[in-house]
Amino acid sequence: MQATIRFAASQGIPVVARGAGSGLSGGSSAVDGGIVLSLENMRDMTIDPLTRTAVVQPGVFNAEVKAAAAEHGLWYPPDPSSYEFCSIGGNVATNAGGLCCVKYGVTADYVLGMEVVLADGRQVQLGGTQVKDVAGLNLKQLFIGSEGTLGVITEITLRLVPAQRPATTLVATFSTLDDSINAVLAVTSSMRPSMLEFMDNYTINAVDDLTGMGLERDAAAMLVIQTDEPTEHAAHEITLIEQLCQEHNATDVFSTSDADEAEAIIAARRMAIPAVERKGTLLLEDVGVPLPRLGDLVAGVEQISQTRQVPIAVIAHAGDGNTHPLLVVDPTDEEQQQRAQLAYGDVMDLAVRLGGTITGEHGVGRLKRPWLVDSIGEDALELNHRIKKALDPDNILNPGAVYDLHR
């Protein structure tokens, strides 16, 4: 690892670190004349139940960390939808999110320390094993989500928490988008659900086509809401959620504390992307907006879909304002592909106009690089450049990802 980077540095050869390759923004794509440094064989992992920590190499899958923690009655919360086939190194490099973030936070909230190899081949430990440590700048947090542009993560110390309590899951359908969004706001301002997912009509139908599970195909939207509070309190919360959904004209509400039934419901949500993918080639968006603007975003995306004549399915981690509009493109229709590219930009422009972000959890990578300046502003981008140059002056680490810097 260090030898590779030292060699690359001495020759000025680009190095692109790559974990499981499940990223959606092109952050680990090879570059011309560069080295792709695969981390898939770095798979050591140890769990310490006493301190509730895991020391993990980057190639271990997220699901494997969860499983190893579970053996000790512990839980590693972050749960990207791809958790069964994404690596923990990639999760840290992109600060990956997921479904439970609405209550339990993102990857960064669980990283206590890491070992990274810098652009000059030096290996350095950032952070350690403690929640509280303010000695010097928080470099650990700077490297989390840096998408391989500042260093290559070779080991991660993760914080684990006690096992999640059994959850109660509720599914509600709505005949208008407005009703569903208002229900989201009513729920999030009344409690902290452990999951609050949204699927629009297009997605509902795509999932039902694929699974035949009998979803309400004429619903405008479906919400999947979960609480994992202790039994008595969960009952209280689920009653309240049901009530809030009814108040916002839910056409159907169903709740269950049966684990298998709940899993079937959540599986429907997890099937959303593969299901929509059956309808065409996908361009996946990952925009986030402040919650009160969620309705404006969903309505705006519908408008963009009509204007650009590209079907757009919308799924969302609605509880934290992070949405995934899925642009569905006919691979044989070149004109539509061009319109889809424009629509892809339109959606990001819309999110920025609504005070949001161009990427909530997938990263900028190569796909979203042109929009970064609009998302964070020129001054913040210039600060990014200064730090990148300070840490990787020859721009050998993942050049072309995130930043448009000359080598």
Added chain:
Amino acid sequence: MQATIRFAASQGIPVVARGAGSGLSGGSSAVDGGIVLSLENMRDMTIDPLTRTAVVQPGVFNAEVKAAAAEHGLWYPPDPSSYEFCSIGGNVATNAGGLCCVKYGVTADYVLGMEVVLADGRQVQLGGTQVKDVAGLNLKQLFIGSEGTLGVITEITLRLVPAQRPATTLVATFSTLDDSINAVLAVTSSMRPSMLEFMDNYTINAVDDLTGMGLERDAAAMLVIQTDEPTEHAAHEITLIEQLCQEHNATDVFSTSDADEAEAIIAARRMAIPAVERKGTLLLEDVGVPLPRLGDLVAGVEQISQTRQVPIAVIAHAGDGNTHPLLVVDPTDEEQQQRAQLAYGDVMDLAVRLGGTITGEHGVGRLKRPWLVDSIGEDALELNHRIKKALDPDNILNPGAVYDLHR
């Protein structure tokens, strides 16, 4: 604000940002020929209950944020012991901790975005209002805990959470340090208490001298443990905590869900520093170690106290391994003062040897600067320097704090 920094930058005059001046590491002390930029009059604050956020200027006190949030049934968790007289700007600049961090995390976990003035006088927005945002480097996290060395924070967007549930509080005393530390480990590996505080014999006596509240004066240690789980589950947890304390030979255990009784117990803990201060001039330590080394730290501090002939009282946020050894110095004894300086360094050396940090929540400031390199290592320190130079090339922002850089 911007005008001041622009002027200072043009003239090469140092600028030290200062909030409420409650810091314990000399991070906001004036420097010769420099400007002290007081933020105490920047006191605007707005709460948005719908998105559960607070937009706060740096001069607002932590307690005022808590109070304003509480008016909307919301809670801002971070609770440094100084919460009644420390400013939120200083909290962010030091990434302040407190008592509830063991379950609820530190200041950084509640900052969604901030506005900072950079070394050249530009004002820039970092982060925003969303939990999920991965567009570019996480500059917001880099600035949190940077102790005024990278920029001056002029506005902060904080995440609020639903009001804390009523807590049940338990106090237990032990006749040996070992028993008390083993009880800490037993509790933290079985659940997540919302508070787990430790006071040693010296502190117990100092508090009892001041308050006459009848603490067990011959106990080696006292633990204050709290759970804020929902009623039924709290009862279960408090029974388990009681049992674990008994198993580790607690001499006395008392628990209460009465708010006033609990407040009296916690007040005893909060009185610790003022009470010990009655015994002499204090040198406050802030070292943290991985939990399994907590016993070694406490025993090692006792050893240092004997070797250097300086009384050291130990209080600790035991649940997260963050301890505050308090060196008690006779202000008329110059020789002891010198020995105390050595002991102060000894304690940090010990923490580093045990795999810990020289500062868990107070910051490096000017007092701990000489020990930073031992705590984080030369390579990480060099990365700190590179970033500092990239963002403040003329070293006008808080020179002499954290880093030993030439101007």
